[in-house]
Amino acid sequence: MATTTKSTLVVGAGIIGLTCAWRLARHGFEVTVFDPAPGRGATWAAAGMIAPHAEVAPGERENFELQRGALTAWQLLAGDLERLVGARIDIHVTGTLLTAWDASDRRLLEQYLKVANDYGVSSAVVRRESHPEVFVALSDRITSGLLLEGDGWLDPDQAVRVLDEGLRSLGVRIVRESVHEIEGDASGVVVHHDSGATRAHAGIVATGAFGLPRGATPSGEHAVRPVRGMTVRVEGIDRSQSPTLRCLVRGRPFYVVSRPGGYCVLGASSEERTGTLVEVGELQRLLRDALDVVPALESASLVETRVGLRPASHDLAPFLEEWTAMRWAWSSGHYRHGVTLAPLWAERALDFVRGVSA
Ligand SMILES: Cc1cc2nc3c(=O)[nH]c(=O)nc-3n(C[C@H](O)[C@H](O)[C@H](O)COP(=O)(O)OP(=O)(O)OC[C@H]3O[C@@H](n4cnc5c(N)ncnc54)[C@H](O)[C@@H]3O)c2cc1C
Known part of the structure; x- marks a missing residue:
């Protein structure tokens, strides 16, 4: 050139x-x-x-x-x-449902809410009885959450x-x-x-x-510095018409990004280290959180795991x-x-x- x-x-x-x-x-x-x-x-x-x-x-x-x-x-x-x-890059504006698994996770959610209010983020409390469509495929134990409009995702x-x-x-x-x-x-x-x-x-x-x-x-x-993270890709449940699910589980953040047709990205681990091999314990923790929060994943098929290094300053x-x-x-x-x-x-x-x- x-x-x-x-x-x-x-x-x-x-x-x-x-x-x-x-x-x-x-x-x-x-x-x-x-x-x-x-x-x-x-x-x-x-x-x-x-x-x-x-x-x-x-x-x-x-x-x-x-x-x-x-x-x-x-x-x-x-x-x-x-x-x-x-050719299209589809931008899906679904909002986020933010939930918590147990009492200490709910306390973490309250802390999130304080910061969010401080930053001027608007959120609405939603309950399963009034918004069943938002709780599709989730454990019965999760009966409420915060709905955040305006979030989205792409592939x-x-x-x-x-x-x-x-x-x-x-x-x-x-x-x-x-x-x-x-x-x-x-x-x-x-x-x-x-x-x-x-x-x-x-x-x-x-x-x-x-x-x-x-x-x-x-x-x-x-x-x-690299902050290693793993996502697990599965096929079998379609929550693409519902908000992206994020749940605090035993102090860890867990999410499901559901694409139309049943492909879901489950995430994510986060560790201050490098290396791209998937550790059994890491995978087990993520899948345990996934099955607790979304029991319908029991019959989903495992497609693949992916590991990447987040660039953190x-x-x-x-x-x-x-x-x-x-x-x-x-x-x-x-x-x-x-x-x-x-x-x-x-x-x-x-x-x-x-x-x-x-
Ligand atoms: C598990 C996980 C989940 C995440 N989820 C989200 C999310 O939902 N939303 C979000 O916004 N972000 C997310 N992130 C963060 C996001 O992926 C990163 O911030 C982003 O990909 C960084 O992009 P990048 O182009 O800087 O780095 P990379 O995607 O790592 O790209 C760097 C490229 O540089 C190339 N390269 C390196 N050295 C050389 C060289 N010497 N010569 C030529 N090429 C070189 C590499 O091959 C690589 O392709 C996630 C990250 C992880 C790990």
């Missing part, structure tokens, strides 16, 4: 790299993306919830405010892609597929290779990848919780760190909200590249 002021490199094709590449290409940049396994990092394990209201947590107000525009941003991105390639596999199609239709090159080293100065950027070197005008590193390529110059202000907030002298920026730290935040974060990457290309 010639090093015109419009040429840009993206290292990493998870949901963050792919949405950055899309935004850049839509603005007329000539984009090349590098990833040996596009869409197979944390994005592959993600349930795809876009649930700012259910995700409210103490000390994460700023993050909550960021997420508020996420559903609209995804709807706009999906509409743009559909107009261009005729990350579908999003990756449609983004890939859209990028190719805009002439973006997706190179299935690892980047080993990056360079950059006022004259442009270079990546050294498996089969050689590629130059451009500016670049974005979006490698999630994976290590940075050699030559990267992090300021020290930001760092990323010091303060659990996402960042775009600019290495302006090198003409690179590092976009990471999206932790448990990368799918949610991707289209919003793509705007920041675009602003950076426009800035260094001006």
